[in-house]
Amino acid sequence: MAYKVTLIPGDGIGPEVTQATVRILEATGVKFDWEIFQAGAEAFAKYNEYIPKELIDSIERTRVGLKGPVTTPVGGGFASINVALRKKFELYANFRPIQNLPHIPTRYPGVDLIIVRENTESLYSGIEHEVVPGVVESLKIITEKASTRIARFAFEYSRKNQRKKIHAIHKANIMKLSDGLFLRCCRDVAKEYPEITYGEHIVDNTCMQLVMNPYQYDVLVMENLYGDIISDLCAAFVGGLGFVPSANLGENCAIFEAVHGSAPDIAGKNLANPTAVIRSAQLMLRHLGEHHAADKIHDGLEKVYRTKDKLTRDVGGKAGTSEFADSIIQFMETSTHVPKQAESSHA
Numbered sequence: 354m355a356y357k358v359t360l361i362p363g364d365g366i367g368p369e370v371t372q373a374t375v376r377i378l379e380a381t382g383v384k385f386d387w388e389i390f391q392a393g394a395e396a397f398a399k400y401n402e403y404i405p406k407e408l409i410d411s412i413e414r415t416r417v418g419l420k421g422p423v424t425t426p427v428g429g430g431f432a433s434i435n436v437a438l439r440k441k442f443e444l445y446a447n448f449r450p451i452q453n454l455p456h457i458p459t460r461y462p463g464v465d466l467i468i469v470r471e472n473t474e475s476l477y478s479g480i481e482h483e484v485v486p487g488v489v490e491s492l493k494i495i496t497e498k499a500s501t502r503i504a505r506f507a508f509e510y511s512r513k514n515q516r517k518k519i520h521a522i523h524k525a526n527i528m529k530l531s532d533g534l535f536l537r538c539c540r541d542v543a544k545e546y547p548e549i550t551y552g553e554h555i556v557d558n559t560c561m562q563l564v565m566n567p568y569q570y571d572v573l574v575m576e577n578l579y580g581d582i583i584s585d586l587c588a589a590f591v592g593g594l595g596f597v598p599s600a601n602l603g604e605n606c607a608i609f610e611a612v613h614g615s616a617p618d619i620a621g622k623n624l625a626n627p628t629a630v631i632r633s634a635q636l637m638l639r640h641l642g643e644h645h646a647a648d649k650i651h652d653g654l655e656k657v658y659r660t661k662d663k664l665t666r667d668v669g670g671k672a673g674t675s676e677f678a679d680s681i682i683q684f685m686e687t688s689t690h691v692p693k694q695a696e697s698s699h700a
């Protein structure tokens with residue numbers, strides 16, 4: 354059987370990193386039937402729509418997407434494709450595991466953190482308007498339904514994956530109603546999981562605490578904007594944005610993508626590091642129940658990172674995007690497989 358998966362190559366470095374990832378996925382032996390669609394400016398040029406109806410129909414059919422980064426204009430132009438897809442398919446949980454790879458120089462070895470970010474509301478509701486010239490209002494929406502749903506996701510994930518500690522991150526000292534509601538929902542859900550230690554930290558303090566000692570945290574759950582900022586901060590613990598995967602998960606479908614952007618400065622030059630999309634593809638394989646294939650990629654990646662000359666330039670190597678993928682495939686083919694701890698995004 355072949356898995357039908359919607360593939361959005363994206364733009365900038367997107368096509369290069371997704372193509373490398375597709376080759377690696379296919380080398381695992383799992384069969385895929387890719388439905389390939391563009392989104393963003395390239396889609397607009399072809400279909401006159403930023404998210405073509407064909408793409409929406411495809412995700413509704415396949416229920417699984419693998420996505421490259423898409424450029425979003427700053428301060429004007431079309432709205433973020435990522436935010437739009439998350440809203441359209443109610444992909445309410447953004448799941449970002451932060452884990453080191455061997456031989457990537459960082460100040461913090463052995464980090465193992467999970468960021469669970471609410472993906473559909475808060476200041477990302479996109480409800481903004483100009484009240485009078487020179488005054489703009491942007492609405493932060495927090496609902497009991499979405500807050501309870503994301504808290505439950507974090508606790509269920511932790512229970513199933515033997516995680517011991519969850520912190521809810523907030524600013525309820527200032528935003529007493531909105532973040533206060535978020536916290537109340539987290540506290541209510543926490544009561545149902547007595548085996549998991551529950552704590553609360555204010556978001557600004559959390560940034561300092563993370564930089565001082567990231568090992569004090571295990572799973573962090575938070576609303577949209579804080580999750581966006583804190584997950585980039587945490588990416589620095591493991592070498593930067595080029596290493597962090599993500600899963601956008603809903604009740605009925607899931608889209609997997611890197612945390613980094615389209616990197617226009619290096620696009621089309623075979624320079625991009627595809628690691629974050631490859632790790633996102635690992636999450637996708639686990640979502641599909643293909644743990645053996647995910648473990649194979651995990652082994653291949655670890656072996657490449659132990660071989661310095663096979664790395665891409667951003668991490669001090671000489672390989673291009675495609676050669677890096679070739680090395681992973683070679684290592685996978687010669688691998689004597691040892692099962693690894695699952696980085697499952699399943700709650």
Ligand code: NAI
Pocket residue numbers: 366370421422423424425426435594595610611612613614615616617618619624625626627628667
């Ligand atoms: P970026 O992540 O594209 O680039 C930041 C820096 O990191 C650049 O110097 C780039 O060369 C480098 N970099 C990023 N990914 C890399 C990789 N895989 N290998 C090697 N180097 C890499 O962030 P930036 O410049 O802020 O955003 C560019 C565009 O991407 C914007 O339009 C932004 O809206 C969009 N974006 C899209 C995302 C998505 O589709 N999921 C996520 C984040 C940004």
